[in-house]
Every structure is written in C-alpha cells, then in structure tokens.
Amino acid sequence: MEDQARGMPGHSGLSVLSQDGVGDPDDRRKHYNSVQPKEDIGDILQQIMTITDESLDEAQARKHALNCHRMKAALFSVLCEIKEKAALSVRGIQEEDPPEPQLMRLDNMLLAEGVAGPEGGGASAAAAAVAATAGDLSDDVSIEHADYREKLAQIRQIYHAELEKYEQACNEFTGHVMNLLREQSRTRPISPKEIERMVAIIHHKFSAIQMQLKQSTCEAVMILRSRFLDARRKRRNFSKQATEILNEYFYSHLANPYPTEEAKEELAKKCSITVAQVVNWFGNKRIRYKKNITKFQEEANLYAMKTAVDETGEHANSTQIGLGLKSGPHCEAAVLT
C-alpha cells in the first residue's frame, strides 16, 4: 500500500516530505502548514467527515474526486508512515496464539465419543464400550443401548449442523471484511498483512464460538453417558434358575470354589449373564459363605443332596461344568475358612 502511494504518478510520496531530510510527522505538519494553504487540508478533511451523510452515488463521486485530488497521495503517504510507526509499537501484541490445550482436549473427546470424525467410527466404538461396561445382553439394556445411540446420533447431527453454520458465517463474514478492507485500502493505508491479521482475528473469534459449541456438546455427551452408565447400578436379581446353577457349581466345588475361565464362560452362557457377573457372584458368594458358614450350611446340604441325586441319575454328568471334583460340602467347607 505504502509502495503504491509512493509510486503514484505525479507524486513522490514520502520522498517529497523527506526532501528536507526530516522524518518527524510534527516537522512534516509544520512543513505542510507553511507550504500548503490551510484551507486545502481543511477542505479535504471536511469532505471526508461529511462523506457518510451523503447518498451512495454522491459519496462515490466524492470519493472519486478525493482519489483524484492532488493532495491525496501526499496525505496517503503521511497516513502510511504514521500507521507504520503505530503498527511497530503494537507489533508483537497480536502474536500467534499457542495451540489451545483445552480445544485439543475437547476435539479428542468428541472424536473418542464419536461425535466428531467419520460417522459410525467412534460412535459405534463408544456405544460398544458403553455396552461392554453395561455388561448385560438383556432386552432392557439393548433398548437402552439403542436409545443411547439414537441420542448420540442426535447430538452428532446438531453438532455438525451448528459447526457448518458457524463455518459458513465465518467465511461470509471474512469475505465481507476482506472486501471492505480492500476497498478501504484505496483511501487509507491497509497492508495485505493487516488484512491477513484481521482475518486471523475473525477466525480466532469464531473459533472461540466453536469452542463453546464443542464444550456444550461434550457436556451433553457426558450427561447422556452418565445417565446410561447409571443404569448399570440398577441391580436386577438373577433368575432363580441362574442362581441355582451358580449355587450348584459353588457347593459342588466347595474345596476350590474358583471356576476356571472355561467354567466361567460355560456358567455365564448357562445363566444368560456375563463372565464378569459370574466373577462377581463367586466373589460375593465366597466372602459371604466364609463370613457365615452356619447360615449357609442348610443351603450347602440342600445342594449336596441335589448333586448326589443327579450323580445317581441317568444324566449325572450333564450338570457338571469344568474340571472341579464333585464331593460333599461337609468335608470341604473348612477350605474356605
């Protein structure tokens, strides 16, 4: 811009002003005051001041007249120099922002939750993770799982729609400002660098808005997730049949009530529960049995009888799981104590 002004035909720009070897704006002002009639500058300033009050056509005509004015290049050069000095004093203030860790965290989280990134990628993984933590394949949980996915998809949709809207608004606004600045650069000194800086500022402002969007999206996902995960705590008793199968195994392996991985899987399958639930059940059972053997004695006898009957029956081995030895509870109860 400055170069443009300096190169204007019929004017020497700053060179004219610095012919006397003085670069100080005050000196230049004195110089102008002494050389040019005051009315000229006052007249131009007056025209600039009143330009906004006029119609567009009049303003355009006036602008054109100003552009062609013999003083234009000189004034432009002065403005350039003043601005250059002013810019030097503020340079460094608007340094590039360091990458915001908060924004990175939000981005990572949205990616992990499947809100950002490719559709279905993280979303299904996150949903699967939630399903895994729920640790149940019952209908109720399947329904909740579907519900979770549906709500997550809604959040995702809203997030992308808003994001797109922000991006569009940002681009429109940036384009508008750039055009405006380009237009203004004809009458006041605006370097391309300044335009770039302005664009960066606009982007920065819009990214702040985007961050708010990301933050509230994260919150929504967290609420949804916590609501769903809270459902995990909603305990439901196992079916009578499942409890029976587990008790049968426990009392028939009282000497070593630690099912192998295969046995756990087999029990889980038979009881329609997860391996984790089998593990929980045995953990609870062992500790509660140990704590109060006398209380469980009756139950132990009952299952011992049941096992004995099964053993003598035709399908004696059909209820056996794993490699544990079958024996009466009375002789083995002491192992846990």
Place this chain on the structure above:
DNA sequence: GCGCATGATTGGAA
C-alpha cells in the same frame, strides 16, 4: 418404611 438379600463397585494385598 424397614431390614435383609444380593449384585456391583472400589481400593488394597498378594
């Protein structure tokens, strides 16, 4: 509503 039963969670030890 209360108390007990029971599945789930958590922190620490081995």
Place this chain on the structure above:
DNA sequence: TTCCAATCATGCGC
C-alpha cells in the same frame, strides 16, 4: 491380574 473385603445401591418381602 486376581481375589478379598468393605461398601454402595437396589430389590423384595414383611
């Protein structure tokens, strides 16, 4: 990693 022990939270019978 697995298990124990304590604890939490909910289900269920009374």
